Amino acid sequence: MAQTFTLPAVGDTMVEAEIIEWFVAVGDQVQLDQTICSIETDKSVVDMTTPFAGIVVELGAARGGVVEVGQPLIVVGSADEVRAGSSPLEAPAATPPPADLPAAEVDAAGPQVASPQVAGDVRSPLLRKLATDLGIDTATIVGSGHGGQITRADIENAASSNAVSGAAAAPPLPDPRSGSIKAMPKVRLTARQAGIDLGEVPGSGPDGIITLADLHRWPSATARGERRERISSLRRAIGAHLTESTTTIPQFTSMVDVDVTGVLATRAALRARHDAPVSIDAVIMALLIPVLRDHPRINARFDDDASEIVYFDRYDIGVAVDTPDGLIVPVVTGANHRPVEDLAAEIVRLAEAARSRTIQPSELSGATCTLNNVGAVGLQAGTPILPVGTTAIIAPGQARPQIRLHNGNPVEVMTMTISATFDHRVVDGGDAGRFLTQLRDHLEVPALGLLEGRARVPGNTTRPPTGVSQSPRPTRTLRSKLFAKTTKARKPRSFRAFRVVAGAGFEPATFGL
Numbered sequence: 092m093a094q095t096f097t098l099p100a101v102g103d104t105m106v107e108a109e110i111i112e113w114f115v116a117v118g119d120q121v122q123l124d125q126t127i128c129s130i131e132t133d134k135s136v137v138d139m140t141t142p143f144a145g146i147v148v149e150l151g152a153a154r155g156g157v158v159e160v161g162q163p164l165i166v167v168g169s170a171d172e173v174r175a176g177s178s179p180l181e182a183p184a185a186t187p188p189p190a191d192l193p194a195a196e197v198d199a200a201g202p203q204v205a206s207p208q209v210a211g212d213v214r215s216p217l218l219r220k221l222a223t224d225l226g227i228d229t230a231t232i233v234g235s236g237h238g239g240q241i242t243r244a245d246i247e248n249a250a251s252s253n254a255v256s257g258a259a260a261a262p263p264l265p266d267p268r269s270g271s272i273k274a275m276p277k278v279r280l281t282a283r284q285a286g287i288d289l290g291e292v293p294g295s296g297p298d299g300i301i302t303l304a305d306l307h308r309w310p311s312a313t314a315r316g317e318r319r320e321r322i323s324s325l326r327r328a329i330g331a332h333l334t335e336s337t338t339t340i341p342q343f344t345s346m347v348d349v350d351v352t353g354v355l356a357t358r359a360a361l362r363a364r365h366d367a368p369v370s371i372d373a374v375i376m377a378l379l380i381p382v383l384r385d386h387p388r389i390n391a392r393f394d395d396d397a398s399e400i401v402y403f404d405r406y407d408i409g410v411a412v413d414t415p416d417g418l419i420v421p422v423v424t425g426a427n428h429r430p431v432e433d434l435a436a437e438i439v440r441l442a443e444a445a446r447s448r449t450i451q452p453s454e455l456s457g458a459t460c461t462l463n464n465v466g467a468v469g470l471q472a473g474t475p476i477l478p479v480g481t482t483a484i485i486a487p488g489q490a491r492p493q494i495r496l497h498n499g500n501p502v503e504v505m506t507m508t509i510s511a512t513f514d515h516r517v518v519d520g521g522d523a524g525r526f527l528t529q530l531r532d533h534l535e536v537p538a539l540g541l542l543e544g545r546a547r548v549p550g551n552t553t554r555p556p557t558g559v560s561q562s563p564r565p566t567r568t569l570r571s572k573l574f575a576k577t578t579k580a581r582k583p584r585s586f587r588a589f590r591v592v593a594g595a596g597f598e599p600a601t602f603g604l
Contacts, residue, residue: 093168102452133328136448143167274301341515373435409458
């Protein structure tokens with residue numbers, strides 16, 4: 092008995108997938124858990140395995156086709172079911188009358204036809220629908236598949252033959268906009284590649300079907316200075332997700348400028364100590380965690396159905412990765428339990444997997460907050476769109492030198508703009524200001540953030556009751572700097588941070604002090 096494997100949802104937001112490549116064909120023997128195809132979901136490329144063993148009876152879609160979640164991906168059965176699926180007898184051509192037979196006798200005798208044949212039985216509902224849409228009688232088709240099975244190519248060839256023979260009659264060209272577009276898959280593919288809108292092309296085939304000849308007569312988009320490209324499943328998913336975010340969530344963006352002299356020095360010290368690259372994202376993420384603890388509404392989501400704020404006791408930080416196929420946001424799980432060097436290695440691993448499209452679906456969901464380094468692409472600031480299911484996304488910009496006055500002395504300071512977008516249903520302007528101010532303090536004096544993070548890992552994960560806000564702990568701004576009284580100012584230093592670091596037994600130079 093044939094068994095149908097329907098396409099499962101391999102991601103939280105997956106609704107469909109595009110077939111990238113089939114590794115099996117109809118009539119092939121497959122084993123349990125054998126890889127059968129490669130699909131592109133809204134976030135990654137995944138190899139699918141079959142939960143059944145047997146003979147492939149039917150494929151749910153051709154290469155490049157789209158299968159919706161819950162629809163048949165593959166049907167596996169026995170060899171008898173493959174042969175029984177479609178075994179029409181070959182219908183011999185009508186026997187022509189002898190050339191010397193009088194015309195009257197020909198009319199009386201009628202056409203010379205062989206014995207009646209059994210109508211073709213196409214097992215696949217997809218192929219039956221295709222034949223019906225194209226007006227093809229499957230009883231007239233000789234199957235070229237396994238055991239005489241009628242294939243998609245057989246139906247398309249029959250439709251093409253009918254279109255060519257119908258074109259010879261030169262029927263009046265119908266209005267292409269008067270009804271649905273009728274065209275074979277090959278014609279549709281050719282039209283997409285040439286950038287031709289089939290809705291504008293008059294069909295010369297039977298019942299107005301558009302043929303390849305019609306496309307050849309029609310000017311392409313390239314000739315009109317246009318080019319069309321079919322978007323990928325990832326691109327469609329990005330568009331749907333961002334549309335949902337901007338149309339259902341009231342958002343606002345706030346910014347703050349930060350002196351990142353200490354952060355850059357800390358990054359350099361960590362890189363030298365561990366003899367491994369440490370990204371700025373990893374350092375910012377480590378300094379971000381204690382700030383999120385003090386501002387639980389930033390590490391939360393809004394439950395629209397229940398009208399409640401859901402606070403997260405975990406710190407799983409999404410990291411936006413720019414890939415050739417589009418933006419992908421893998422998630423660093425348990426960021427509060429990882430040291431900076433571990434965060435750096437995990438970010439690199441996830442970014443490489445995202446760019447190669449080998450990342451697992453489980454690594455793309457569950458973010459409680461998101462970090463989007465727009466400075467990596469040369470931007471000083473941005474207004475990122477909030478991911479659905481979170482209340483904040485933080486976007487560090489590119490560090491740049493700026494001249495500031497300290498006690499009347501001009502000093503060049505490496506400055507970074509931190510942009511953040513919030514869900515206004517949960518976070519108000521005051522909440523955003525206090526959050527960004529504390530984040531600025533931690534970035535300007537990294538020792539403060541790193542020591543607080545070290546003291547709390549693993550530490551207090553107390554959360555306020557659902558729907559109750561927790562007032563942020565007041566923090567003093569650490570801005571007292573030491574400057575030379577000469578015209579040449581030294582790098583700013585903080586005496587309090589120096590004492591904190593030295594008292595804890597750390598080398599102050601490690602933190603840029």
